[in-house]
Amino acid sequence: MRVPFDTVLFDLDGTLSDSKEGIIHSILYALDKLYIKEDNPRKLEAFVGPALRDSFRRYYGMEGEQLEQVVKLYREYFVPKGMFENELYPGIREMLAELKEAGVRIILCTAKPEIYARQILEHFDILRYFDYVKGASLDASLGKKRDIIRCVLDQGWVTGRCAMVGDRRDDLQGARDNEIPGLGVRWGYGLPGEMEGCDPTTIFERVEDLKRFLLGQRGYFITFEGQDGAGKTTQMKRLQQALEERGYCVRMTREPGGCPISEQIREILLNIGNDEMDGVCEAYLYAAARAQHVRQVIVPALMRGEIVLCDRFIDSSLAYQGAGRGLGVERVAQINREAIGEWMPDLTLYFSLDPESGMQRNATGGKTLDRMEAAGEDFRARVRAGFMELAKGQPGRIRVVDADRSLEDVWQQVLSAVQEYLHLSRT
Numbered sequence: 001m002r003v004p005f006d007t008v009l010f011d012l013d014g015t016l017s018d019s020k021e022g023i024i025h026s027i028l029y030a031l032d033k034l035y036i037k038e039d040n041p042r043k044l045e046a047f048v049g050p051a052l053r054d055s056f057r058r059y060y061g062m063e064g065e066q067l068e069q070v071v072k073l074y075r076e077y078f079v080p081k082g083m084f085e086n087e088l089y090p091g092i093r094e095m096l097a098e099l100k101e102a103g104v105r106i107i108l109c110t111a112k113p114e115i116y117a118r119q120i121l122e123h124f125d126i127l128r129y130f131d132y133v134k135g136a137s138l139d140a141s142l143g144k145k146r147d148i149i150r151c152v153l154d155q156g157w158v159t160g161r162c163a164m165v166g167d168r169r170d171d172l173q174g175a176r177d178n179e180i181p182g183l184g185v186r187w188g189y190g191l192p193g194e195m196e197g198c199d200p201t202t203i204f205e206r207v208e209d210l211k212r213f214l215l216g217q218r219g220y221f222i223t224f225e226g227q228d229g230a231g232k233t234t235q236m237k238r239l240q241q242a243l244e245e246r247g248y249c250v251r252m253t254r255e256p257g258g259c260p261i262s263e264q265i266r267e268i269l270l271n272i273g274n275d276e277m278d279g280v281c282e283a284y285l286y287a288a289a290r291a292q293h294v295r296q297v298i299v300p301a302l303m304r305g306e307i308v309l310c311d312r313f314i315d316s317s318l319a320y321q322g323a324g325r326g327l328g329v330e331r332v333a334q335i336n337r338e339a340i341g342e343w344m345p346d347l348t349l350y351f352s353l354d355p356e357s358g359m360q361r362n363a364t365g366g367k368t369l370d371r372m373e374a375a376g377e378d379f380r381a382r383v384r385a386g387f388m389e390l391a392k393g394q395p396g397r398i399r400v401v402d403a404d405r406s407l408e409d410v411w412q413q414v415l416s417a418v419q420e421y422l423h424l425s426r427t
């Protein structure tokens with residue numbers, strides 16, 4: 001599988017290394033010299049990551065001469081000692097080595113002065129993995145993460161697709177301000193909720209998961225789309241069995257639903273008594289169920305390298321709410337942007353069938369109508385047109401399966417599309 005990013009920008013403190021001890025000792029040393037007593041050294045953890053001057057300003061209200069003095073004192077301890085009271089998080093060295101081996105361009109992008117950042121990388125013997133190191137200047141003329149990322153981009157160090165990896169708000173907001181994907185990591189010093197506010201593409205809990213993702217070793221995400229009764233569930237079960245027999249680990253799931261919270265939302269959405277529901281409310285509820293499902297089920301399974309087979313996903317929202325309810329595809333895509341981040345399916349099988357035949361099949365199978373199925377023939381015709389438009393616009397991802405065939409015939413189409421995809425993605 002291809003790596004998702006040709007260039008990766010890494011933050012240092014709290015992302016690659018746990019530098020808390022040295023930083024806190026350096027701050028306490030500087031405060032002590034200024035006769036400032038800090039009764040709660042734990043609060044100083046917030047200094048790890050952001051630019052030093054910003055933190056002294058923010059937490060001690062320092063400015064001007066006093067600010068310059070405290071930074072000077074900080075360095076009296078940090079340079080000979082504090083900088084090395086620091087350790088790499090487990091798995092970081094191996095991740096960098098494997099990314100390098102895979103040809104990924106690795107760049108350090110830190111708010112720490114560049115001169116110290118280099119010494120730290122040398123100390124850990126990982127400088128050799130970095131194609132470029134960009135940090136703050138000693139005089140603070142360059143210090144904000146956003147500006148440091150901008151510099152790296154402007155100087156032409158980035159080739160191909162690029163992302164920023166970091167543990168703090170500044171890293172992810174900096175990525176966002178520079179319009180590149182931001183990948184959060186949970187093992188650093190981010191305060192609860194601070195990364196989420198910056199719309200990260202994903203937040204990783206473990207170094208191993210980040211490594212798999214950056215190496216393109218995550219599992220495959222295959223969705224089944226089409227109208228009610230088209231035969232998706234039947235074929236998904238058969239595919240699950242066939243893939244497991246071939247040794248793949250498969251996670252079968254569905255939308256709306258797939259996890260307890262999203263299943264509760266499903267009940268609201270499909271309850272035929274909720275006939276007052278507004279189309280916008282409907283679109284947000286599907287997206288809310290998806291946000292939980294993506295985070296709780298889909299991403300963890302992909303990170304474990306599993307094949308996720310999902311009965312409906314974003315294309316159902318685009319077709320049913322975008323085209324069917326008339327909200328418009330772009331508007332519904334926008335509503336879903338935060339719910340799914342970058343987690344678009346790798347392959348989508350669209351089961352194409354006249355909607356009335358699907359309704360007939362479900363009736364024959366004894367299924368009772370839910371709220372969506374009760375929406376009427378015109379609605380179903382708009383949904384069908386919506387699906388066909390999506391399939392036409394994205395032939396690379398969406399494969400059309402002629403669902404108006406025998407079970408066996410449909411199965412052969414499914415199997416050949418999936419085999420072709422899995423084979424191609426490995427070569």
Ligand SMILES: Nc1ncnc2c1ncn2[C@@H]1O[C@H](COP(=O)(O)OP(=O)(O)OP(=O)(O)O)[C@@H](O)[C@H]1O
Nearest residue numbers: 227228229230231232233234361362365405406407
């Ligand atoms: N190729 C087929 N020919 C005839 N009947 C079929 C075919 N595939 C599935 N069916 C039958 O059609 C009904 C609907 O199938 P299935 O539940 O797989 O569809 P679905 O797309 O998942 O529907 P829904 O979205 O409504 O859950 C079932 O009774 C199933 O046995």
Ligand SMILES: Cc1cn([C@H]2C[C@H](O)[C@@H](COP(=O)(O)O)O2)c(=O)[nH]c1=O
Nearest residue numbers: 228255256286312313316317320372373
């Ligand atoms: C994900 C999703 C689904 N829908 C509709 C499509 C179906 O009518 C129901 C789900 O029922 P199923 O038996 O599980 O197929 O919900 C939708 O309108 N928008 C969506 O995003």
